[in-house]
Amino acid sequence: MSIIQQRDQTYVAPTYARFPVEIVSGKGSVAVDSEGKEYIDLGSGIGVTAFGYCDDEWIAAVTDQLGRVQHTSNLYYTEPCGKLAELLCERTGMKKVFFSNSGAEANECAIKAARKYAAETLGADRYTIITLEDSFHGRTVTTLAATGQAKFHALFQPLTAGFVHTPANDFPALKSLAETVRPAAVMMECVQGEGGVNALDRSFVREVAAFCRETGILLVVDEVQTGNGRTGKLYSYMNFDVMPDIVTTAKGLGGGLPIGATLLGEKAQNVFGAGDHGSTFGGNPVACAGAWNILSRIDENLLEDVRRKSRMIFSSLEGAKGVESVTGMGLMIGIKTVRPAAEVIAACRERGVLCLSAKDKVRLLPALNIPAELLQKALAIIRAVCAEGTAVHS
Numbered sequence: 001m002s003i004i005q006q007r008d009q010t011y012v013a014p015t016y017a018r019f020p021v022e023i024v025s026g027k028g029s030v031a032v033d034s035e036g037k038e039y040i041d042l043g044s045g046i047g048v049t050a051f052g053y054c055d056d057e058w059i060a061a062v063t064d065q066l067g068r069v070q071h072t073s074n075l076y077y078t079e080p081c082g083k084l085a086e087l088l089c090e091r092t093g094m095k096k097v098f099f100s101n102s103g104a105e106a107n108e109c110a111i112k113a114a115r116k117y118a119a120e121t122l123g124a125d126r127y128t129i130i131t132l133e134d135s136f137h138g139r140t141v142t143t144l145a146a147t148g149q150a151k152f153h154a155l156f157q158p159l160t161a162g163f164v165h166t167p168a169n170d171f172p173a174l175k176s177l178a179e180t181v182r183p184a185a186v187m188m189e190c191v192q193g194e195g196g197v198n199a200l201d202r203s204f205v206r207e208v209a210a211f212c213r214e215t216g217i218l219l220v221v222d223e224v225q226t227g228n229g230r231t232g233k234l235y236s237y238m239n240f241d242v243m244p245d246i247v248t249t250a251k252g253l254g255g256g257l258p259i260g261a262t263l264l265g266e267k268a269q270n271v272f273g274a275g276d277h278g279s280t281f282g283g284n285p286v287a288c289a290g291a292w293n294i295l296s297r298i299d300e301n302l303l304e305d306v307r308r309k310s311r312m313i314f315s316s317l318e319g320a321k322g323v324e325s326v327t328g329m330g331l332m333i334g335i336k337t338v339r340p341a342a343e344v345i346a347a348c349r350e351r352g353v354l355c356l357s358a359k360d361k362v363r364l365l366p367a368l369n370i371p372a373e374l375l376q377k378a379l380a381i382i383r384a385v386c387a388e389g390t391a392v393h394s
């Protein structure tokens with residue numbers, strides 16, 4: 001084992017089952033390991049590097065800001081934070097933005113906002129938040145409680161109270177649960193990522209949105225993974241023609257630097273006053289300057305290209321030998337394979353293609369600007385690996 005892996009295994013808390021690859025550099029959708037081997041990266045750091053590795057425009061935006069001021073604390077005004085908030089609001093119709101550093105933090109803020117809003121407008125007992133089974137909302141004690149997957153909960157009890165889960169795509173179940181628990185909000189991903197890359201039914205999303213509007217319950221959409229162009233629209237809720245009250249995002253927004261954002265719509269825009277919430281690093285000028293560059297480039301041309309490459313993936317893999325099903329939206333793809341997903345991922349890696357997993361599926365989250373030729377090359381390798389059946393490869 002190399003010194004890099006040895007040191008990591010000795011000193012880094014072993015919470016990650018890392019692949020045996022040391023990435024030392026990258027450009028666009030190509031990663032290079034410590035032995036000089038090149039990979040077509042279809043994971044983009046779990047949907048983070050929206051424009052791939054070391055994108056020139058993003059580097060220019062980040063380094064320009066780095067040379068001016070790297071941090072001030074939120075005691076002072078800086079330009080990038082306000083500019084990014086303005087762009088987020090202009091592109092979504094939301095009214096105010098709170099910045100943090102991760103998806104979990106963006107969701108924590110949404111939960112606080114929903115609780116305070118509900119306490120003030122619906123009543124002090126209105127704190128429960130309904131989330132969906134198979135959802136994923138983060139790793140903090142509260143966002144774990146929101147996450148509707150029991151496997152993440154074991155041995156971390158007691159989690160934050162006030163979360164209940166209901167099956168996806170079953171509106172009558174959600175409605176009757178809401179009548180019992182009298183919630184503050186419903187929170188959901190429109191395409192469940194970690195839960196297996198499953199898009200919610202359009203009718204379900206629209207029924208939930210209408211129900212929330214009629215009953216004064218806030219609709220919180222977690223766009224941490226689905227956001228920022230990933231599903232072929234700027235935010236995934238836009239595929240469903242609904243308007244959430246609160247939107248959270250992170251991952252792809254930063255292009256590789258940590259950032260989280262909680263977007264507050266018409267109803268919740270004034271829920272926070274001075275001192276209600278905060279973050280030392282939130283709104284960091286370097287992260288925001290990079291994110292502004294990323295967001296400003298996710299225009300209709302790019303989104304059309306994302307949708308075109310999505311169709312390319314579906315038509316390449318649907319019905320291919322060894323492929324049971326292809327799910328997802330845009331460049332957020334789940335592949336149910338005949339061979340175990342871990343085996344497919346390992347064989348693809350051997351042949352120079354990096355993929356992710358989600359539950360029992362192979363998951364693809366390529367950079368939004370992956371060149372079509374590279375994508376085709378990677379898809380040919382995935383098809384070949386899936387077709388190989390269950391024979392042992394080494």
Ligand SMILES: *Cc1c(COP(=O)(O)O)cnc(C)c1O
Nearest residue numbers: 102103104136137138193224225
């Ligand atoms: C990744 C993810 C999170 C958590 O984001 P972190 O930045 O890891 O805290 C929350 N929600 C969804 C839908 C995610 O995919």
